[in-house]
Amino acid sequence: MQQSIEHSMCFGAYIDGELIAFARVITDTVVFAYLLDVFVLENHQGKGVGKQLLGHILNHEKLQTVNWLLRTNDAAALYEKFGFKVIDAPETYLRKPC
Template identity: 50%
Template sequence: MQITTDKAALNIALIHNFLSTLSPWAQGISLETVQRSIEHSLCFGGFIDGQQIAFARVVTDRATFAYLMDVFVLPDYRGQGYSRRLLEVIQDHPDLQNIRRFILVSSSARGLYEKFGFHSPAKPETFMEIHRPDLYR
């Protein structure tokens, strides 16, 4: 799998379709919202023979904080090591070195993320959020 951070190479329609219909976290998200999120994030697209099969984005100040999100591999390509490869490239990206706090929210694939150093917060009582789970519906 080839991985790029070139936003011009991304298949926005594929990303929108996955997020809005197949993901449990962004059901109903609008194309405009996906486009804006990509515009303001460090994005990673995974490709095989020129076809996009994977995606992830990182919201970051590129100095102290990063939030990994919207990570997916298309269903037909799962179980072949592509998610591991995607995470390796993300962690090796020069703009994400020496980040003090790198977070993600995941209800699945926790074992995968743990292999890359992610773990439950040491002090979960210090984390706060405003969560609007039905915002896109």
């Protein structure tokens, strides 16, 4: 986990020094960015924290030219509000498992 964080752009939301939301981006800051590990602690969900965090990430100055990719099981509606769309022709994407 430590190496994953060290080799990513990490973003957090805090209240009184306590981390309440987190996300990381794997990117070359030019062409590609993969958004992952997005979470908001349960007692802070539904208060707009996730939307604020995503807005901050997507407006980051180093991420203005990238093509974004993410995967979600349960939050597609949230990401669609930020312009994410289902991948056209997903059969053209390949994956090499560990």
